[in-house]
Every structure is written in structure tokens, then in C-alpha cells.
Amino acid sequence: MASITMKDLVKAYGNVEVLHHVAGEIEDGELIVIVGPSGCGKSTLLRMIAGLETITSGDVKIGDKIVNDLEPAERDIAMVFQNYALYPHMSVRENMAYGLKIRKIAKDEIEQRVQEAADILEIREYLDRKPRQLSGGQRQRVAMGRAIVRNPQVFLFDEPLSNLDAKLRVQMRLEIRKLQQRLGVTSIYVTHDQVEAMTLGDRLMVLNGGYVEQFGTPIELYNRPATLFVAGFIGSPSMNFLPATADSGILKFGKAASIPSANHAAGAVTLGIRPEHLVHDDAGPIKITVQMSEHLGANTLIHGVLEGTDTDFVASMLGHVTADPGSTMSFSALTENLHIFDAASGKRIEG
């Protein structure tokens, strides 16, 4: 078991910098999710920690040891790949044992560790099959089994669930979480799926364009997103953003609408309100022109535009709510649920 420290990590291809001074500490036994849209550099960061990409500058520390120049095999890590990367010509048993065999571990100990891992993952009856004879979920388990038998200090997961169908994905997500908690191995998990990120991670690192937008617990990210990007990325449906002007505790937005806030901000800001924080209130200050509604059963999404503007707006109402297209609906929101961002920098402005 070990902590991981990323210090001022930079990755550049030639003159193009793709990761900019990434820093962060991961505690022993923690599961950290690196999340972001495709191309944000999250896989590159993971592969730098794994030793599959060179580090342009900065340091990666596993435990107290700087591992920048160590081969992947010397870093005491295990990795689960998106396409599993099982060796197709080896049986499940051989796949799991391969790394141990190279490390010249005694045969009976290898066998014992493979059996243990197989028990944990319930893949005992597949041990003699070839990967192509297994289903997607079974392959996924084998890929994890291969990581477990190594008994490494760190698990690295590179979008391991993205090749599975939706139902299996939810199931495997829970299993990965349980397994990680049971083994207590420090883990880094990369995904582009914010739901996966929110449910799995002790903490989330949100990456965008090679920059760390925010690094914190899921609740922190949800309640106090540090930037417009995080605010829009975390939560579904996405937060509504309204251009607004702040003036001594009053936010003016849309066509002559305003809402009081406890924030000291002044000037041009962006007002963010999550769809689920809107309350239907005929006297409310937020008026929208309804375009359509989606009925999801447990709740209803009402899509429209802010009255008199073309700013899109979504409200999420509990239960079944009817709203005719073309009609006007009014909402209010609690002051503590208003998020205010600097219009120019997109940074959160704290009360």
C-alpha cells in the first residue's frame, strides 16, 4: 500500500504541452477518479503514472520513492485496460500467472494466488478457458484478476467499463468499488462518465484541456463547483447558466428579472442553477417559455428558454408535471443553491 504524489507534472509532445503542471496527493487506500471529456489528458496522466508515457517534467512518487525513470514493471502497479489486453493465446490461468512467472515466483505460490483471486472474482470455473471463450463481463473480471494476483501497491484503471453494456456496467462498477474497499489498495480510475466518477471515487480530479479544474470529494464538486466547467460537467441534467449582472446583493438577468443573493460579487457574472434545485412557484422570479417536457417517471424535465431571451433552460420537477408548449412557467430557487461565477474567467465567486 502506498500514497501517490504528483508534483508539477508536465507532458509535452515536441512543443505542444498537453498536460499543464498537474499536482495532487493521493492517500494510501484511496480511490481517485480522474474524469474529463475525451482528449483532456486523463489517460495520458494515468499512463505517466504507470510508466507507459515519459514524464516531460515534474515528479511522480509512489510511497516515498520517485518513480519517474522506473520501468512500469518496477513501479509495483497493476493496470486494467479498456480493451482488457488479455493475451489471447493464453488461458485465464496463464494470463493471471504471467506477471508472477516473469518475477520468478514459486509455482505453488503462483497457483495459490491465482486461486485466491479467482475465488474473489468468482471466475474459478473459467480458469482453463481462453479469453475468446468468455463474455465481456467475464473478461473484465479476468483483467481485474490479473491485477489482483500481483498484489501491487497501486491499481490503475483506464476506462475499464466502457466496452460493457449499460446494465453490466452498473453491476461491475459496484463490484470494483467493493473489491477496492476490501483490498484497500490505492487506486486511480480514469473515466469520461461523470456518473461513474461520482459513484466510485473517494475524490475526483476533473481535467479539462490538460488543466486540473478541481480536485475534491463528489459532494464538494456538486455543492461548490470551482469553475463553470466543473459545474456543467458534474450533475445530470447539466446546470443552467444565465448571464447576469450583480449589484449590491441583487442579480439581474434575462428581461428585467432579478433575484436576491447573499453574494458580494459585482458586475458581469454567470448565474448557475441546477435543474433539480428549481421550485415551481407562480410568484418566482425565473420565468421560462416552455418548449417541451420529458417524462421520466420519477420526475419530469421541462425544457424551455428564459422568457424574452434565447437562453436554454431546464427544470427538473418531481413526479408528473404537465406543461404545455408555449406556456410560461415560473420558478424560484433558494439562495444557497445559486452558484455565481466570474463571467470572464469562469471561476467561482464565493459569498
Place this chain on the structure above:
Amino acid sequence: MLKRVHFPTSLLPYLLVAPQVIITLIFFIWPASQAVYQSFLIEDAFGMSTEFVWFENFTYLATDEQYLGSFGRTIFFSVCVAFLSMSAALILAGFADRIVRGATTYRTLLIWPYAVAPVLAGALWVFMFNPTLGIFPYILEFIGVDWNHYLNGNQAMALVIFAAAWKQIAYNFLFYLAAMQSIPRSLIEAAAIDGAGPVRRFWDHIFPLISPTTFFLLVINAVYAFFDTFGIIHAVTQGGPANATTILVYKVYNDGFVGLDLGGSAAQSVILMFLVIAMTVVQFRYVERKVEY
């Protein structure tokens, strides 16, 4: 071209390419450059002295009736071999493609001549056409043809063409059949619904669709007829009678090893190298184009 991830640079990759590179240098690059160098030399009849003569060997070849004749014969020979073996293969593949059951059995029975060495193919055909014993001269006599390829140059040429084409049918058949079988069934079925009969379908749809294969086979057959038929010529006619079947490859060998004309043979080698390079380039253009499809 290269993997995204690779092993760190070390001495190892050099050791890995070394065997191939060394063999290539010693047995390919060095002899080829020697051939180019020698093509600029003339050696006197006793091998006592050599003289550097620039392009004299080439200009001599350009005016040498025998060489030009050989060039023309090689082209004639190649065209005949390609046409004969490709059309036979096309017909057989067209029918084999129609067959539902037993297609693989037919394939098995048709492909094995590929494994017969050219010189053996020559030996079989020279035996069948042996003027005193062979079965074909015996039959031909009944229709008034007097067969003796040892004396008749045209008959000799016909014989080497038959032998060379026979051996190549297997190869062409395999590629034609594979091309036909890769045409989507639905396309042919659509044509059938449009009212096209089997023959019409073949000419209107199947043949145009496999035209890339036809082109590819043309190049391959030309290379085969130019360079791989040495054994057939050597076994059947030795270039005779009166040089009637001396194709370019045979002439290089004959002038070099039998006639001991070092410079002339080398100059012919250089010309052949250019021909191979041209054919290879054509072939690669074809491959590239196919990738784009």
C-alpha cells in the same frame, strides 16, 4: 508504420535487423551494384584485360538484332501465358463460384500444379510432346500436323507457352475464386431480380467487380513469365531452335555463363532490374489504390 508505444532505444534493434541487413548487403546490394559496374566494362576474349566503356554495352544491345528479337519474344511469350492461364482460370472460377456443394473439392483438385516446379512442368510437357514417343505428336499426326519442336521454332514457342500457362492456372484460379466469393451475394441477387441471366450477370456485374484482381494478376503473371520461367525454357528448348524461345532471363544466363560475355550479360541484368522495379512500382500503386477503396 510504428507502434505508439515502443521499447526504449538500445543496441537490441540493431542486432535484430542485423541478419537480414547483412544478407541483403552481401547477396543483394553488392551483386546488384557489381552488375551495374560490370555493365560499363568490356572484357577481351581471353579475360586478360577489361576496359571501361561507359554505355557502350547498352548502345550495343539497343542495336543488337538478337537482343531486340529476344525482347519481342519475351513480350509475346508473356502476353500469351497471361492470356491463356488467366482466361482458363477465369472460366473455371466462374463455374466453381456457381457450385454450392463441392467447390472446395474442385479447388483442391485445381490448385496443386502451383506446387510443381517450373522445370518439372517443362519436363512433363516435353515428354508429352516428344516427337517420337509423345502422345500429342501421335494424335496430331492424324490431323496432318508434323510435330517436332526441336526443329520448328513456332512449335517450340507454343510448347513453352503451354507449359508455363498450365502451371500458372492454379494461382490465377485461386485469386479469381476468392475475388468472386467476396462479392456480396445480395448484389448478384439484385441483378437476378432485375432479370439478368447467369451469363449476363457474369459480364455485367461479376467481371467488372473483379477487375482489380484482373489487373493485379496481369502484373503477377507478367513477372512470372519474365522471371520465373527460366526452368521451363531450360528444360524444354534451351532457348532453341535457333533462339526461337530465348527470352530475356534465359539470354542473361546464356550470355553470362555459357557465352562468358561479362559486360553484355551485366548490361542485360541492369535492364531487367529496371523492368522489375517498374513492375513492382505498378504493383504497389495497385495495392495503394486498393487500400483506399
Place this chain on the structure above:
Amino acid sequence: MIENRPVLNIASHAVLIIGIVIVALPIWITFVAATHDPVRMTQAPIPMLPGGHFWENFTQTLFGGGLSGTESAPVWRMLLNSLMMALMISFGKIAISLLSAFAIVYFKFPFRMGFFWLIFITLMLPVEVRILPTFEVVADLGMLNSYWGLSIPLIASATATFMFRQVFLTIPDEMLESARIDGAGPLRFFWDILIPLSRTNIAALFVILFIYGWNQYLWPLLITTETDMTTIVMSIKQMLEAAEQSPQWNIIMMTALLAMIPPVFVVVAMQRLFVQGLTETDK
């Protein structure tokens, strides 16, 4: 097929059978000639049905001195030479091509593209067009009349290298990354992962190369002068020459049959691999 036309189906089978007969006729005549006694084989017209001397001809050809009245190695010795040459060429080509393709695909090193082009050039230089200088090199190296001389100059091949390069490029990058995390070095990765993953390609290539090696003619003709090193394929030509004085067609045709059987057997027995090998190496 699409429409049900019994007449056309029968015609298809008929055409194919005629085709097979034409293709097989030379072999049939060879076989028949190998089953008769020498006297019968000097009388025209030659027989079209097998005779009863197959085993007699077989043993005389295989263990006797070839044609009577000429000086040559016994045919079993020639078969052995051919086998050695074919195997050395196939294994040699596969080995050096695997290694160089591995280096070119999995390593980034100075002059990588230079080596690639150097290998590529060999594609353009078949042995027939540079025969004399290549012969001189082999003679200077003292490799005449040896298995090395028969095989090594023929084992450099761009085609095989290209094929393996193609195969390696289709193997996912994650295989290498996974192996690196497992602690496998380059050679271990090559041996434990790459070779097993390319084994059908190796087998397919082997079939093609075995035939290529076995059927070599001009090259062994030039570099073997001792009868002990004669290959079976080149011996046919010598027998044809001898036949002009003393025609022993039964023995010649039996030799031809023996020379044909190994490669034909390989093609027929490994048909699937053969077809795969042929289409892969030429495209």
C-alpha cells in the same frame, strides 16, 4: 445458387471436370510412364493406362544410381538435399524476417527507415537478374557445393518482412503495455506474446516458402557442381539431357513424380494455410 437451373448446374460440373482433366493430364501421363518397363516406354504410342512396374521403378529410382550409364547421386540423396535446402530457406527466411519486422515495428532507433528501405529494395532484385555477380560472391566466400550456399543467399526477403510487419501492426498496443507492466522485456515479449500471436501467419508463410525453396532451380544448378549436392528438381534436367542418348522415361518420370510429391502434398494437406499464405504475401 440464385436460380434453379439443373442443366446449368450439370454444365458447371462438366466444365470443372474437364478443367481438372486438362490440368491433371500431364501428371497422369507422368504417373503412367512411371509404372512401365523401359522397353515399353520406347514404343510409340506410349501407354495411357498404368502398367505393373511401379515398385520396381520406385526402388530402382530411389536407391539405384538414377539413370543407368550416368554418374549421379541416388535419388534419396537428392531428396534429402532438396529437403535440407527447402527447410533452411523457409526457417531462415521466417526467422530473419520476424526479427527485422519486430525491430522495425516495436523500436524507434536511428536509421530505422534506412533499414526499412534497404530491405524493401530486395523486393526488386530477384536472383535471376543478378545471377552472375551473386554467383561470384558465393564462390568467393567458398560457399559453393554447400547447404549454406544453397540457402543463405535466398533467405533475405522483403515480402516476409512486410507480412510480419503487417501482422504486428494489427496486434493491439495494449498487448505490449500489458506485457511491460507484467515485467516482460523485449525478447520475452517477442517470444511469449508476438510469436504465439502470429503462429498461423508463420505456418501459412512456411507453406509458401517450403514450395519456393523446394522448387529452386537455377540457383542450385549454378552453385552445385558435386553430384552429392544435387537437388531433385535440378536432376530432372540432367536426366532429360541423358534421355537423348538412352531414353529411360520410366525412371525419369518416376523421378519427376518423386520431386513433385513433397510440395504437392504440402499444398493439398495444408490447403487453408496455403491459400492464406498466398493471399497475404502477395498483397
